Amino acid sequence: MGTKHTRVDDAPDDPDDLLPERSVLSLEEYLEMQAAVGNRTRFEILYRLSHADELTPTELDSVMDVDDSTLHYHLEKLRDVGLIEKRVRTERDSNGLYTYYRPTVLGEVILEHGVEELLRREWDFGEAYDSSAA
Template identity: 85%
Template sequence: MGTKHTRIADGDPTDPDDLLPEQSVLSLEEYLEMQAAIGNRTRFEIVYRLSHADELTPTELDSVLEIDDSTLHYHLNKLRDVGLIEKRVRTERDSDGLYTYYRATILGDVLLEHGVEELLRREWDFSEAYDSSET
Protein backbone atom coordinates (compact mmCIF):
# COMPACT_ATOMS: atom_id res chain seq x y z
CA MET A 1 0.00 0.00 0.00
CA GLY A 2 1.38 3.41 -0.92
CA THR A 3 2.01 6.26 1.41
CA LYS A 4 0.72 9.77 1.18
CA HIS A 5 3.38 12.43 1.60
CA THR A 6 1.83 15.75 2.52
CA ARG A 7 2.77 18.69 4.61
CA ILE A 8 0.48 20.67 6.85
CA ALA A 9 -1.41 23.02 4.54
CA ASP A 10 -1.56 26.75 5.10
CA GLY A 11 -4.24 27.48 7.65
CA ASP A 12 -4.12 24.01 9.21
CA PRO A 13 -2.90 23.92 12.82
CA THR A 14 0.59 22.61 13.43
CA ASP A 15 -0.41 21.30 16.88
CA PRO A 16 -3.12 18.58 16.90
CA ASP A 17 -4.61 20.13 20.06
CA ASP A 18 -5.49 23.16 17.95
CA LEU A 19 -7.79 21.08 15.75
CA LEU A 20 -10.46 21.42 18.44
CA PRO A 21 -12.43 24.61 19.01
CA GLU A 22 -11.50 26.61 22.09
CA GLN A 23 -14.71 25.59 23.89
CA SER A 24 -14.60 21.93 22.82
CA VAL A 25 -16.93 19.55 24.61
CA LEU A 26 -14.22 16.89 24.76
CA SER A 27 -10.45 16.99 24.90
CA LEU A 28 -8.18 15.50 22.26
CA GLU A 29 -7.32 12.73 24.74
CA GLU A 30 -11.01 11.86 25.13
CA TYR A 31 -11.44 11.63 21.36
CA LEU A 32 -8.36 9.43 21.13
CA GLU A 33 -9.71 7.19 23.93
CA MET A 34 -12.88 6.72 21.86
CA GLN A 35 -10.81 5.80 18.82
CA ALA A 36 -8.74 3.35 20.84
CA ALA A 37 -11.86 1.76 22.35
CA ILE A 38 -13.51 1.12 18.99
CA GLY A 39 -10.19 -0.24 17.70
CA ASN A 40 -10.84 -3.50 19.56
CA ARG A 41 -12.70 -6.08 17.42
CA THR A 42 -15.28 -6.99 20.08
CA ARG A 43 -16.01 -3.37 20.98
CA PHE A 44 -16.23 -2.41 17.29
CA GLU A 45 -18.76 -5.18 16.76
CA ILE A 46 -20.80 -4.09 19.80
CA VAL A 47 -21.00 -0.49 18.57
CA TYR A 48 -21.71 -1.68 15.02
CA ARG A 49 -24.59 -3.90 16.14
CA LEU A 50 -26.03 -1.26 18.47
CA SER A 51 -25.78 1.42 15.82
CA HIS A 52 -27.66 -0.73 13.29
CA ALA A 53 -30.21 -2.23 15.68
CA ASP A 54 -31.19 0.85 17.68
CA GLU A 55 -30.85 -0.91 21.04
CA LEU A 56 -30.13 -4.39 22.33
CA THR A 57 -30.10 -6.18 25.65
CA PRO A 58 -26.94 -7.83 26.97
CA THR A 59 -28.64 -11.19 26.31
CA GLU A 60 -29.20 -10.28 22.65
CA LEU A 61 -25.60 -9.07 22.31
CA ASP A 62 -24.30 -12.20 24.00
CA SER A 63 -26.17 -14.44 21.58
CA VAL A 64 -24.70 -12.78 18.46
CA LEU A 65 -21.19 -12.20 19.80
CA GLU A 66 -20.81 -15.58 21.50
CA ILE A 67 -18.65 -14.30 24.36
CA ASP A 68 -19.03 -14.95 28.05
CA ASP A 69 -21.07 -12.60 30.19
CA SER A 70 -18.17 -11.09 32.14
CA THR A 71 -16.22 -10.33 28.94
CA LEU A 72 -19.30 -8.73 27.38
CA HIS A 73 -19.86 -6.50 30.40
CA TYR A 74 -16.18 -5.53 30.49
CA HIS A 75 -16.45 -4.29 26.88
CA LEU A 76 -19.84 -2.61 27.47
CA ASN A 77 -18.40 -0.74 30.46
CA LYS A 78 -15.35 0.35 28.45
CA LEU A 79 -17.58 1.69 25.66
CA ARG A 80 -19.81 3.47 28.18
CA ASP A 81 -16.77 5.01 29.91
CA VAL A 82 -15.62 6.66 26.68
CA GLY A 83 -19.13 7.73 25.65
CA LEU A 84 -19.71 5.53 22.60
CA ILE A 85 -22.72 3.68 24.02
CA GLU A 86 -25.28 4.34 26.70
CA LYS A 87 -27.29 2.14 29.01
CA ARG A 88 -31.03 2.49 29.45
CA VAL A 89 -32.71 0.78 32.37
CA ARG A 90 -36.46 0.22 32.43
CA THR A 91 -38.24 0.57 35.73
CA GLU A 92 -40.22 -2.60 34.95
CA ARG A 93 -39.09 -5.78 33.26
CA ASP A 94 -40.42 -6.56 29.80
CA SER A 95 -42.20 -9.82 28.89
CA ASP A 96 -38.85 -11.64 28.73
CA GLY A 97 -37.80 -10.35 32.15
CA LEU A 98 -35.25 -7.96 30.67
CA TYR A 99 -34.89 -4.37 31.70
CA THR A 100 -31.40 -3.25 30.64
CA TYR A 101 -30.77 -2.03 27.11
CA TYR A 102 -27.76 -0.52 25.36
CA ARG A 103 -27.64 1.78 22.36
CA ALA A 104 -24.97 3.68 20.48
CA THR A 105 -24.61 7.36 21.32
CA ILE A 106 -24.43 10.01 18.62
CA LEU A 107 -20.65 9.99 19.02
CA GLY A 108 -20.63 6.21 18.61
CA ASP A 109 -22.72 6.45 15.44
CA VAL A 110 -20.54 9.22 13.98
CA LEU A 111 -17.23 7.53 14.82
CA LEU A 112 -18.49 4.31 13.29
CA GLU A 113 -19.99 5.85 10.15
CA HIS A 114 -17.27 8.39 9.40
CA GLY A 115 -14.38 6.35 10.75
CA VAL A 116 -14.09 2.60 10.53
CA GLU A 117 -17.12 1.97 8.28
CA GLU A 118 -15.96 4.66 5.87
CA LEU A 119 -12.52 3.07 5.62
CA LEU A 120 -14.08 -0.32 5.02
CA ARG A 121 -16.36 1.09 2.28
CA ARG A 122 -13.37 2.76 0.63
CA GLU A 123 -11.62 -0.61 0.52
CA TRP A 124 -14.26 -1.68 -2.05
CA ASP A 125 -13.52 1.44 -4.11
CA PHE A 126 -9.78 0.78 -3.98
CA SER A 127 -10.09 -2.85 -5.00
CA GLU A 128 -12.41 -1.97 -7.91
CA ALA A 129 -10.12 0.84 -9.07
CA TYR A 130 -7.04 -1.38 -9.03
CA ASP A 131 -8.59 -4.68 -10.14
CA SER A 132 -6.50 -5.86 -13.10
CA SER A 133 -8.76 -8.84 -13.87
CA GLU A 134 -11.28 -6.51 -15.57
CA THR A 135 -8.93 -5.52 -18.42
Protein backbone atom coordinates in the same frame (compact mmCIF):
# COMPACT_ATOMS: atom_id res chain seq x y z
CA MET B 1 4.71 0.31 2.39
CA GLY B 2 3.21 3.71 1.53
CA THR B 3 4.83 6.90 0.45
CA LYS B 4 5.01 10.05 2.49
CA HIS B 5 2.90 12.83 1.06
CA THR B 6 3.33 16.53 1.67
CA ARG B 7 0.03 18.07 2.71
CA VAL B 8 -0.85 21.47 1.38
CA ASP B 9 -3.76 22.19 3.70
CA ASP B 10 -3.86 24.54 6.67
CA ALA B 11 -3.26 21.85 9.29
CA PRO B 12 -2.18 23.29 12.64
CA ASP B 13 1.24 22.44 14.05
CA ASP B 14 -0.29 21.25 17.33
CA PRO B 15 -3.02 18.57 17.07
CA ASP B 16 -4.81 20.18 20.04
CA ASP B 17 -5.51 23.12 17.75
CA LEU B 18 -7.73 20.89 15.59
CA LEU B 19 -10.45 21.33 18.22
CA PRO B 20 -12.64 24.40 18.41
CA GLU B 21 -11.85 26.79 21.24
CA ARG B 22 -14.87 25.65 23.25
CA SER B 23 -14.71 21.96 22.41
CA VAL B 24 -17.03 19.70 24.34
CA LEU B 25 -14.33 17.03 24.61
CA SER B 26 -10.55 17.10 24.83
CA LEU B 27 -8.28 15.56 22.23
CA GLU B 28 -7.46 12.82 24.76
CA GLU B 29 -11.16 11.97 25.11
CA TYR B 30 -11.55 11.71 21.34
CA LEU B 31 -8.46 9.49 21.18
CA GLU B 32 -9.84 7.27 23.97
CA MET B 33 -13.01 6.82 21.90
CA GLN B 34 -10.95 5.89 18.86
CA ALA B 35 -8.87 3.44 20.88
CA ALA B 36 -11.99 1.86 22.38
CA VAL B 37 -13.57 1.20 19.00
CA GLY B 38 -10.22 -0.15 17.77
CA ASN B 39 -10.83 -3.35 19.74
CA ARG B 40 -12.61 -6.05 17.68
CA THR B 41 -15.16 -6.98 20.37
CA ARG B 42 -16.02 -3.35 21.16
CA PHE B 43 -16.24 -2.52 17.44
CA GLU B 44 -18.67 -5.41 16.97
CA ILE B 45 -20.79 -4.33 19.95
CA LEU B 46 -20.99 -0.76 18.66
CA TYR B 47 -21.67 -2.00 15.13
CA ARG B 48 -24.50 -4.25 16.25
CA LEU B 49 -26.03 -1.56 18.47
CA SER B 50 -25.86 1.01 15.66
CA HIS B 51 -27.64 -1.29 13.27
CA ALA B 52 -30.25 -2.45 15.78
CA ASP B 53 -30.80 0.85 17.63
CA GLU B 54 -30.72 -0.83 21.04
CA LEU B 55 -30.13 -4.32 22.41
CA THR B 56 -30.04 -6.06 25.76
CA PRO B 57 -26.90 -7.84 26.93
CA THR B 58 -28.79 -11.11 26.40
CA GLU B 59 -29.50 -10.18 22.77
CA LEU B 60 -25.87 -9.20 22.21
CA ASP B 61 -24.69 -12.41 23.84
CA SER B 62 -26.86 -14.48 21.50
CA VAL B 63 -25.22 -13.04 18.37
CA MET B 64 -21.64 -12.69 19.60
CA ASP B 65 -19.11 -15.33 20.56
CA VAL B 66 -18.01 -13.89 23.93
CA ASP B 67 -18.63 -14.95 27.48
CA ASP B 68 -20.89 -12.88 29.72
CA SER B 69 -18.17 -11.26 31.82
CA THR B 70 -16.19 -10.27 28.71
CA LEU B 71 -19.30 -8.76 27.13
CA HIS B 72 -20.03 -6.68 30.23
CA TYR B 73 -16.41 -5.55 30.48
CA HIS B 74 -16.53 -4.23 26.90
CA LEU B 75 -19.96 -2.66 27.37
CA GLU B 76 -18.61 -0.73 30.36
CA LYS B 77 -15.52 0.36 28.42
CA LEU B 78 -17.72 1.72 25.62
CA ARG B 79 -19.91 3.49 28.18
CA ASP B 80 -16.89 4.96 29.97
CA VAL B 81 -15.69 6.70 26.80
CA GLY B 82 -19.18 7.86 25.80
CA LEU B 83 -19.82 5.68 22.74
CA ILE B 84 -22.85 3.85 24.14
CA GLU B 85 -25.40 4.51 26.83
CA LYS B 86 -27.34 2.24 29.12
CA ARG B 87 -31.10 2.53 29.48
CA VAL B 88 -32.73 0.82 32.42
CA ARG B 89 -36.46 0.27 32.37
CA THR B 90 -38.32 0.57 35.65
CA GLU B 91 -40.25 -2.61 34.84
CA ARG B 92 -39.09 -5.76 33.12
CA ASP B 93 -40.48 -6.53 29.69
CA SER B 94 -42.29 -9.77 28.82
CA ASN B 95 -38.93 -11.57 28.58
CA GLY B 96 -37.81 -10.33 31.99
CA LEU B 97 -35.30 -7.92 30.47
CA TYR B 98 -34.90 -4.36 31.58
CA THR B 99 -31.39 -3.20 30.67
CA TYR B 100 -30.75 -1.95 27.15
CA TYR B 101 -27.73 -0.43 25.44
CA ARG B 102 -27.76 1.95 22.51
CA PRO B 103 -25.14 3.98 20.69
CA THR B 104 -24.67 7.65 21.50
CA VAL B 105 -24.51 10.19 18.70
CA LEU B 106 -20.72 10.17 19.03
CA GLY B 107 -20.74 6.37 18.88
CA GLU B 108 -22.68 6.38 15.63
CA VAL B 109 -20.50 9.10 14.13
CA ILE B 110 -17.17 7.45 15.02
CA LEU B 111 -18.44 4.18 13.60
CA GLU B 112 -19.88 5.60 10.38
CA HIS B 113 -17.05 8.04 9.64
CA GLY B 114 -14.27 5.92 11.10
CA VAL B 115 -13.87 2.18 10.60
CA GLU B 116 -16.97 1.70 8.44
CA GLU B 117 -15.80 4.50 6.10
CA LEU B 118 -12.40 2.84 5.77
CA LEU B 119 -14.07 -0.48 5.00
CA ARG B 120 -16.30 1.14 2.34
CA ARG B 121 -13.24 2.76 0.77
CA GLU B 122 -11.54 -0.64 0.61
CA TRP B 123 -14.25 -1.70 -1.87
CA ASP B 124 -13.64 1.46 -3.92
CA PHE B 125 -9.87 0.92 -3.91
CA GLY B 126 -10.27 -2.69 -4.97
CA GLU B 127 -12.53 -1.76 -7.88
CA ALA B 128 -10.33 1.16 -8.96
CA TYR B 129 -7.19 -0.95 -9.08
CA ASP B 130 -8.61 -4.27 -10.23
CA SER B 131 -6.68 -5.16 -13.39
CA SER B 132 -9.02 -8.05 -14.21
CA ALA B 133 -11.98 -5.66 -14.71
CA ALA B 134 -10.51 -4.15 -17.90
